[in-house]
Amino acid sequence: MNTNDYIEGRNPVIEALKSGREIEKIFIEDGNKTGSINEIKKLAKSRGIIIQYVHKNKLNQISSTNSHQGVIAISSSHTYKNIEDVFALAKRRSEDPFIIILDEIKDPHNLGSIMRTAECVGAHGIIIPKRRSVGLTSTVAKTSAGAIEYMPVVKVSNIANTIDVLKEEGVWIYGADMAGSADYYNTNLTGPIGIVIGSEGNGIGRLVKEKCDELVKIPIKGKVSSLNASVAASIIMYDVNRQRGLKK
Template sequence: MKKKMKKNLKRENRNEIDYMHQIEGRNPVREALKSGRPIEKIFVSKGELSGSIGEIIKLAKKEKLVVQYMDRSKLDEMSICHSHQGVIAIASAHEYVEVEDILNLARQKGEDPFVILLDEITDPHNLGSILRTADASGAHGVIIPKRRSVGLTPIVAKSSAGAIEYVPVAKVTNMVQTIEYLKEEGLWIAAAEMEGEEYYYQKNLKGPIGIVIGSEGKGIGRLVKQKSDFLLKIPMLGKVSSLNAAIAGAILMYEVRRQRNLMG
């Protein structure tokens, strides 16, 4: 009985966060895709790949969306309306912007662009925390990749404590190409790296800057690392070998803010 109550409470809490963003049923999901509504992920019942489900999968792949196949019993557990027809989509909790919009925001404010690039951050709590710090430190926006990265899900929205409403987020197909574009626009790209060349506080981070934060497990990808202008390390004096991605990001974001304050 106690286990059942706990399960029901968990479902109620999840529904409170997700009900506005969870789309269930073949027609609703298909129309959401056709309308261009931002979708984070689509869950499909294993074995149901024909008819309208097949069309949904085709539309999703065209948009390079993540499609996850699972047992129907798992979809039953996820379902809110209990009529999912073998497919559930999770819509974004907020609209995305273009990278150009982030740069234009900086120009409108008369400030040098200050951009955060996240390389394969998959933990929604980390992304939420990073958005919160980006807002507090005055960053103009955050860039995430379409693949192998968490998007603007309801959990991210809640973890951001409202920052999702104020920090523009761009989702890009190719992070390396995006870095090249930012460099053409005059930004220096500094990546957090345990084996970095210099400690973060030794580097001049004034002027147009992009800060790259990698995942806790893999760190920054090889090509992203190669395209970065410099690699920065954070002193680690204890027994653990690395910091939480959100904490590492916060340290670097506030170093940028500290140096900008000194410059002003």
């Protein structure tokens, strides 16, 4: 991660929180509960920002100023959108909504790559969870090759609940999973759809998987049992693009 993503020291972090700046996460030294740290915790809680307690050595490792005062915040490299923005973009294009839902993708290179492909195929937005997920860091921005400027990214508290909201708007949810009942290319991927891609190690979580209308799989003939998350996402996204093209 680029050091420009880091805000170090108590007062800088407090001012960043008060200004409304997008903050991904705040690292606070274990056991540090005095003075302005309490104000930071209160401000972070009011904005729903994750606090992670870490050993002082962790802060020393990532600090570039050597004056972190027991607190370092990770800022966003871009502004998040909301679900309404995603639907509005689809409406402006006179297209059925095409949404990518990422369940705990932690690698910034994967998120950046998925964002780049999503923009190329004409998807209308990407949804990520607040917790256990990489956010819009400078590494993501760089890997996206500029797509971050055009692709709406929505950060939500609960992916499963958000899927319910999408379903109410008529979006059909497909989950990419090796236990899928059908190959992705034999599945009708036209109409308003959301594609769920799971985390690099564990795939789609149980609750999210249960919310999917259908699970689809990518056939694998080799000895390796799974694909990189961004590769799997790209394969399915491009078939959505292909099928939509055939429908015209």
